[in-house]
Every structure is written in C-alpha cells, then in structure tokens.
Amino acid sequence: MRRILYVAEKNDVAKGVANILSAGAMQRREGRSKFNKIYQLQGQFQGQPALIAVTSVSGHLMGNDFSPEMKRWESNPIESCFDAQILSTVPENMEPIARTLREESNKVDTLVIWTDCDREGENIGAEIVKVCKEGNRHIDVWRAKFSEVTSAAIHRALQSLGRLDQRIVDAVDCRSELDLRIGAAFTRLQTLHLQRRSRLFAAGDKQVVSYGSCQFPTLGFVVERYKEIESFIAEPFWKLVVEVTREALKVEFAWDRVRLFDHDMVDTLYDECRDEGRGIIEEVTKKPKSRWRPCALDTVELEKLGVRKLKMSAKEVMTIAEKLYSNGWISYPRTETNKFPKDFGLNNLVALHNGDQQWGAFATEIGQRGANPRNGNKSDEAHPPIHPLKHATQANLQHQEWRVYELVVRHFLACCSWDAKGQETKVTLRVGEERFVATGLQIEDMGYMEVYPYDKWSDKQLPRFTQGEEISDFLLRIADGETSPPLLLNEADLIALMDKHGIGTDATHAEHIEKIKERKYVGVQPDGRFLPGFLGLALVDAYDEMGYAMSKPLLRSDLEKQLEAICRGQRTKQDVLAEQLAKYRAIFVQSETNQHLLSVHLNREGNTRMTWLLVTGGGGEGPRGGGTGRGRGRGGSVVAQIPNHAAPAVGATTRGRGRGRGRGANAVAGGGGGDGGRGRGRGRSRGGAAGAAGGGGAYPPRAAPITNDQKPCSCGIGSSLRTVQKDGPNKGRQFWTCSKQMADPGKCNFFEWAA
DSSP states (O other), X not given: XXXXXXXXXXXXXXXXXXXXHHTTOOEEEOOSSTTSOEEEEEEEETTEEEEEEEEXXXXXXXXXXXXXXXXXXXXXXXXXXXXXXXXXXXXXXXXXXXXXXXXXXXXXXXXXXXXXXXXXXXHXXXXXXXXXXXXXXXXXXXXXXXXXXXXXXXXXXXXXXXXXXXHHHHHHHHHHHHHHHHHHHHHHHHHHHHHHHOTTSOTTOOOOOOOOTTXXXXXXXXXXXXXXXXXXXOOEEEEEEEEEEETTEEEEEEETTOOBSOHHHHHHHHHHHHHHOOEEEEEEEEEEEEEOOXXXXXXXXXXXXXXXXXXXXXXXXXXXXXXXXXXXXXOOSOOOOOOOOTTSOHHHHHHTTTTOTTTHHHXXXXXXXXXXXXXXXXXXXXXXXXXXXXXXXXXXXXXXXXXXXXXHHHHHHHHTSOOEEEEEEEEEEEETTEEEEEEEEEEEEOGGXXXXXXXXXXXXXXXXXXXXXXXXXXXXXXXXEEOOOOOOOBHHHHHHHHHHHTOSOTTTHXXXXXXXXXXXXXXXXXXXXXXXXXXXXXXXXXXXXXXXXXXXXXXXXXXXXXXXXXXXXXXXXXXXXXXXXXXXXXXXXXXXXXXXXXXXXXXXXXHHOEEEEEEESSOEEOOBTTEEEEEEXXXXXXXXXXXXXXXXXXXXXXXXXXXXXXXXXXXEEOOOOOTTOEEXXXXXXXXXXXXXXXXXXXXXXXXXXXXXXXXXXXXXXXXXXXXXXXXXXXXXXXXXXXXXXXXXXXXOOOEXXXX
C-alpha cells in the first residue's frame, strides 16, 4: 500500500479534506504542534490503495532575514542592506510544524501540496517541499488545485494533479527579498536619523519609523486627499429653483444650468423669470428605467462592501471570510474573478437556499426563471467569484460570521437574478428662456432588491402634467450654497485606490492599511475616515522635497507589473531583482545625503503640534491625542483645530477642546490646552467675517504685529491681499488670505473677499 502525505495551509482545510476523502471516518493523532493535527485515512491515490496522512502548516513556514551581524543597526553601514546575505530559515515558533513534516515525510513516498491556489499559497508550498525534503530527499511532489472545500472540488483536484509553478514561487521570493532589503534600508535611515536629530524623540526612544514600498503609497493616498481638503477654498454659488404644488404634492424643478458663480447674473435671470409670470410644460416623457443587479463578487468588492455596508474593517471581513471558506461555507475568498463560467452549475447552488426562511422564496423564483448572472470582465484564471457552497442558518455561525455569510449569499442570489425595473417620468418646464426639470419614478419590479437590502431605490411620485399646459401658480426662488471639498478617505475608498494603482494584492490590502494605523502614520475618525498624523505628513513632505515621489504609487505599481512578468515567464527573478535594487539604491543614496529634511519637517510639525482640518456641512470630529476638534457648518465650511495625536514636547500636556461654527463664509474656530494648560475656545462667523477664539494655551504660535492696512488671519498674523487669476466669474477680484507660504503646515484657511 502506498503512503502519501497531504499538507494544507491551515488546520481547518486539512481537516475538511480528510473528512471528505474518508467520508468522516478518519482518525486524528497529534503532531509536534498542538495547533496542527494529523488526520489518518485509507483511500485511493492515482488508482492505487493508499494510506494517507493529512496535516497542515499555519501560513508561511519559513522567513527571510539578514545574518545575525546585520541585526546591529549602528555597527553596519545602512547601504549594506542592499547586498548583505539573506538567510531563509524556519522561525522558532514554526519549528514544531517543521519537525512534524520532516518526520511524516520520512514515512511516505509522495507529497501532495494542498495550499491556497494563489501566489502566496504556491510559495508556501515550495517552503513545505524544502522542509519535507530534509526528511526525505527522494519524495515525489504533486500540487492539488482547488477553490473550495467541497467533495466535488477535492475529488476534481485529485484527478488533475500538477506540479508547483516555479515561476510563481520566484515572483514571491523576488518580492520578499525586495521588501526586506528596501524596507530595512529606509527604515533604518529614517529611524536612526530621527532618533538623533528630532527633539520629538526622547532620549533612548526606540520607536521605529518604518518604510514599506506598499505601506508608503497607502499613506500617500491619505495625505493627498487631506491636502486637497486643506488647500480647498470654497466658492459661493447661486441657482434658481421652481416649486409647484399640485394634487397635494410639492414638486421641485431643478435648473438645467445647475448653478452659477455670479450672483448678479442669477439675480438678472431671476427677474426675467419673475417678470414672465408664467411657465409652459414643454415636454413630458416616460421611459423604462433599470437598476442593475450587482456583478459577481470578487475580493476587492467584498472588502468594500464589508466596510460600507457591514461597518467592519477590511481585515476583519477577510479573516471571517477565510474561516467560512476553511469550514466549507463559501468558496475561496481571495479572487480577482468577477464572472462565472457558463457551465458552473449555478442553478444547483441557488437551489441550496430554496428552504431558507429569509430568502428561500426568492431563490425558488430564480430557479424557475433560470440563474442569469450579471458578469464582470475580470478573471484570474484560477478561482471563481466568491459564492456560498452550502446553506447555513444563524444557529450555525457566530454573529459576525453570519453577517459576512449573509452578505455573500444575498450578493450571489442578487447577481443570479434580474434587474429592478420601473418607469421614469421627466417633466420639462420653461419659464421665459430658462428651463427646469423634475423627475419621478414608479417602480414596477423590485427585482434583485427583494433580496439585496444594501441598495435602495424608492418611488418618487409626480402629479400629472400635460405637455403644452400653462402654469402660473409656481414659486420661484434663489437658492445659494458653496462648493465643498472632497471627503477624507475611508477604508473602502483606500482599497479602491490601492486596487486601481496596483498597490499590493487583494490578499494584502487590509494588511497595509493596518500597518499605517499601527505606526501612527494615520488616525481614524469616529466616522471611519482616515486623517494623517504629523509623522505621516512629515515623511511624505520630506521625500517630496527631496524630489522622490515615494508616497506615489508609481514605484510599487511598476514592481507589481514586473512580478506578473515573472509569473508569465517573460522576465527572470534575477533580472527584476537587479533592476529594482539599482533603482531604490540610487534613491537611497540621495535620501541619505538629504536626510536632514526628515527632521526639519518632523520638527516643524512638532512645533506646531496642530493640524488645520477642513470639515464641511454637519460637522465632524477628529480624535488626535488628548483633544478633540469639532466643526459645524451651515451654507459654508468650518475649519476646526485638532491637536495632533503625536507626543508633544517633553513636559507639555495637551488637553483641550475646540469648537467652530460657520455660516455663509469660512469660519475658523479653535481651542485646546497649550503647554501645561487646559482651555476651551469658541468662534463664530457670519456674513463673510472670520472669527477665531481659543483659550488656555499656546496654540497656534504667538502672532507677529499686524499693520493698519492688513486684516488679521486666523493665525493672528497679517494676511495678504491677492487677486484671482483663474478664469471664471471671480477673475480679477481681490481677496485676503493667510500670508504664510503654501508649503507651511501652519498655514491657515483664512479667506475673505476684499471690499
């Protein structure tokens, strides 16, 4: 009888494979690791009777690191990280697993790798082979490929065994070596310099200021959005609105010009419409309207939906999804594919849910009509879209597991169903030369939304209007507002940007986001949006000033393309390694020469210990250290002072509260305890005047004298008189603004039109 060893990536998968192949009759025994059991069974392998042992690892079995002498940062030139020897060894915590593999491989003639079918899984498989060959160098190695822990998938994998793909293994090894060398070099450069030169690091402070070629672009997206908001200047606009009340319904007609930035022009058009005194219904149209069902589910979409709809972090969503996969509830959750093959057997998968109390009736109707998935256009040629494999109830799963499972099921059923349909009515009203439009919706078939509560589509009733009829009983008014900045990024926004620019993979997005949070490069507001910390801002600004766009996605995106080329056999690991190391080494040499800019920017941020955060409409909060900042806006924008979450200068305390309220134009308000103090501040602005108030501290720095012909800005210093150069309705107008340079992190957002 042949003796075979199967090795999976996780214990749950090993147990699932053994259970399927033995029909539940396997025997369990202990391995060297208490977390990784050995499951013994008798079965068939390649048509012959076999005694099979199934065990597992716990992710990567081996790790790369420098030789021991390189561990002493101060004793080695930092640049030596680019060519120092790298050792690949089994860490101490993985040694019990490695001992099990060596012992078990010595008893068998064949090894089958059952790791996840992605790049990391292929690389982990190569590590397993390396350790097993220490126990039996003649062992024959096969690779099983599967996307779900089901009987059909496991037996199909055994019928189509292949070999490990060395090109994929090389691509992961290449990335791992680059990440180690580049990360170590820049981390040591940043950390050692700042510990010596920045007074924000206390003597003996061992805080690590890490660098990662995925981590930095992820931080860069957060900083870039923050700076867009910080530099945003709101512009007032005006628009005409027509209201008509008929059949007890009030209908608002929107102006087809949308809005104008010239108040005088809007006033003129208002007068013309008012003088006309009547309107004509020029057109009434009705047309079918559809709301499309969602595409088949891939990893990035699952992460974004988990963040937006379930209010979980992407990391939490993926951890739960992997557990659901390991236990056979859903298919493999790390996939770039969003289209189902034609012969996928969707009707059978849908039928599993016919008896469910919540969505059983809908599943039955899909079966009667025939599953008709809405497919996307992406495929990784390895895994299908994420879908449920068997029916579960809330009693089978824990609370958060159920929520993720329910999302996967509802998304799958929605994808396989039909679009929501309705009739849209569009009414065009002309008053003088101006046109206004109102729309209404009558839903005829809720379609997929019967089972998918994450989307909303509501009826919007319109009274009856007739083409050509004259209307005189309307209300015409001028509405005003201000342009508003974009919102800070939330985790779903960040994942979408990382996916778009090729930063990391669907398997690592959440990991990189967690890393910049852990390093305090960013903070998270109560609404889940990211705010850069002063350390994150300083690092991005310093490298930008050096002339290297380290926080931009170009460098890492290029590396990901080169790794794909290795996987396709178009490039070799050695060529890509040499090219990438040469590129980063040149940047490192120049960065080492200009490293003083790191401490310059960090000390500047530390001196200010304050970031101006633009918050619009309805207010917002940003917890940064011991203080909070709050803003409330109405028809304008508010700038709230928020103390940084980083440590202040030695001996200082930061306890404070700032509140701001703006109406009609920018308002600046701030408060917050200063050095060793505690205070509350409140400011209010109306009609274009800016107000600032603060109490109990020394933020911002003491103001310089103000001359008689200057207006004070929110920093308490004299503002500058400037002229609008941009083409538009305000070109040539003069305005007052903060006199500090745009690059100065202490520059405030004071703005006021000159008389």
